[in-house]
Amino acid sequence: MQILYLALALFLLVNLGAGMWRVLRGPTAADRMLAGQLFGTTAVAVLLLLAQTTGNVALRDVALVFALLAAVTAVAFVRRAWTEERTNNES
Amino acid sequence: MEALTLLHWTFDILLGLGLLWLGWRVLTSPDLFNAIVLFVAFGLLMALAWVRLDAPDIALAEAAIGAGLTGALLLAAFAKLRTVEKNHDIAGQLEKGKLENRSFQWWPATFLLVVAAGLGHTVLSLPHYATGLSAEVSANLKSSGVSNPVTAVLLNFRGYDTLLEMVVLLLALLGVWSISGSALPREAAPGPILDTLSRLLTPVLILVAAYLLWVGAHAPGGAFQAGAVLGAAGVLLLLSGWRLSSHLAGLPLRIILVAGPVAFVAMAVFTMLTGGQFLEYPRAEAGTLILFLETAATLSIGTTLAALFLGERPKNKREYP
Amino acid sequence: MGALLSEISWGVVLILLPLAGGIACFLFPRAAKVLGLVSVFAVLLSVSGLGWNIKVNGIYRHAIGGWNAPLGIDLYADGLSLLMLAATALVGFGISVYSADYFEREDAARFWPIWLLLLAALNALFLSADVFNLYVTLELMGLAAVALAALAGGRDALGGAMRYLLASLLGSLAYLFGVALLYHGFGSMDIAMLAVRVEASPAVWAALGLMSVGLLLKTALFPLHFWLPPAHASAPAPVSALLSALVVKGSFYILLRLWLEIFGPLGGGVDTLFGLLGTGAILWGSLQALRQTRLKLLVAYSTVAQIGYFFISFPLAASAGVTAWSAAAYLVLSHALAKAAMFLATGNVLRFGGHDRIADLDRVVQRLPLTACAFALAGVSIMGLPPSGGFVGKWLLLQAALTQDRWDLVSVIILGGVLAAGYVFKVIGHAFTLADISHESREVPAKMEWAALLLAFGAILLGFLASPVLSLVGIGVPFGVSEVSP
């Protein structure tokens, strides 16, 4: 079972590379930010799997904080950087 | 068992390479906004690395501060930078950020390769087994008042560092307020989605902060992590256009901002008046006293981080500035 | 009375008092000036308390939290720490009196809390015996100094502060890397324990390199001084005085302490390098000072040059340890007093005439006699003329160099003095003459003139106090040998 969880975690880690590609490609800031969010979600999954393999339940708390803070960064993006970009493009 | 070890190694190596690669991309990405998003992702990978190094306490702090709040700070600064540049009618700055990266500079690169090689050699020359202070920590853990060793170090064995560290936060805020002056006008009201989100998420964040504060005594968590999550709640509120009402923005706000250091100073005076050393808690009440200190610290840290995010000193008409 | 004095743990008071004062200033901005002055004065008294403590009981050690090192953090003070604390309190008090009139309502509310927290950071730094705790105090000191340097606002001050912040953060990180290597190599962060445990190994050498570079950057030793002139020259006068007189000494003190306890005994040619850089600093800084057309920049470059003298002690300490280190301590102390006086005098000139162009100084001697006198007296100490603190320091340095036949260093020390005379007289000369442009004069409060003058007097007075001061520094044998010969 442990092997399976760890292998899954590894698979998701590799997946992060795919997300990275989108962050780098863009083309718009929103694409990059969304890819960044995907990154966060995947990391949450990796954490939960690691919590399972190591038996360290505290990692679930880490995953929880991850998920919550990702939402806050997303809001920061929408309220700060993105609105700016929109007005930039319109002008 | 063999396969498991292999998997562990593959995971660690991939993670390590990922960190280096992301670090490199953060610093060389042609687009500044891109660099910031990559930095947030870098923070997430760092948090995974802390988990792999059996440091869940740091992973919590990193997830909340390193990836979360620093990311929000950078995004806000980026947005303001653009406004500033637009006002100055110089569009070139962000473009300039793109150009400079094309030039790879040989001298610094060679110099730093030498530095890296030297430091790498040094690290590898360290003994392969070293217990550090882990024996001392576990021997004294019982009398520290908490059972999470990291909290024991932060709040008891090296509580003095923690006191000074809260002063660092306060000083950063004093500097920010002193440099940036008073607050901007109220932000535009959020749309219905953000409004609902912040209504839902803020209580959850506060609840999680309280949980982390309480759990820190015996499991990963504690004042800093709780404070950071509380700060995130504040950031969310600020982003949804909420501002502290002006009669609270003066002395009441300042009292909360200094609650942590003041609690420590009060504790120091108390412990010394009762015949102990500086910050030597009576053994029997150590757990309670630590929780008290941590609560004050959490409030201060959370408020200070949110205030740092806002950047400007909240307006208060009755007082200057 | 004596019993009470030695009962109280003055080291802890020295940290908590300015901390509480700073917080109080932050909470009650209208009362900031009064609260600040009272706190600084109380710190001055507490230093005497600690001095009494140390004189009676010897070395001061306080195990914070009742845990002893290596698990906990110890406070530690010997004669050297006491000297630094006393210099900080004395100079800090003078600058505070000056600042009380210098900063008006709003600026006062910004200045006082940051300055008191800086004072707490400096005291904590001089009392620390733990390398990581020193890192935290370094960061505290750096952030406070940057915030103060930015107070004036405007392009120059903000640019200077930004450069200062980046240099400061880089320095702290390099230092922290060194701490990591020391801890993981030798399992402790307590300086005394590390001193016992270290042995020549890659970890020690790398730590020496990283910590030295980090601290030299913060101390602004040539050629890592690039951030100092813009930051020190564009800050408000009392802040420039604080930065040049005290903050730079904080990181130098750490370097000196680490060298004396941990790295020095290992030897290894680094002291020669420090000596070379010190020579470079004296020559380069003095020549730059001579070239400046603005008074504040001249004084700032003079700091770059004077820092060089501190580092001349390192190569001389190998065989004339006590004399060389006493010289360094004396130079640090007298530079703190003299340079604070100089910057404050410059501030008076600036306020009086609205500019600090040296060529256009219009009969300052007649119109601001106290300020001109302060500048001249401080100049005497900077040049190293008798009878002044600077003279004693340089004389000790010369003695150490002569006993080892280091004629190269002898000539550098003398040449530096001549160059210093050059830039000091350049200013004094212009202060006597009638300038082409006569300037609008604005009144300078008497307290601001007297504060500068008294600090300058202090620098001169040090010339007469050589033996008591040196015997004080010898308490706890910080330099490794018990007897100190003036």
Next chain:
Amino acid sequence: MSAAFLFALVGVGLFSLGLYALIVHAHLLRKILAINVMGSGVFLVLVALAKRTGESQPDAVPHALVITGIVVAVSATALALTLMLKLTAETGRAELPEDQGK
């Protein structure tokens, strides 16, 4: 070689990368990012090497130090960003002004 040394080496790499970027780039936001990456590198070295206890439980002291360090880093970053913004508003450039008097 163990995970401790692996991550410690990654930390050395990040420290050096950050230092390179700090020297080479002129844009202040990049310099601030570089300082943060350097900091992460140092923290990684501190914590990775704490794993060498030979037991399942690593040395807790460096963990506490790094938590302190992370808070110091975010404070410094906030101050640096504010300074950068103010400086840019003043000069129109998010770069350090040319040296004066040098």
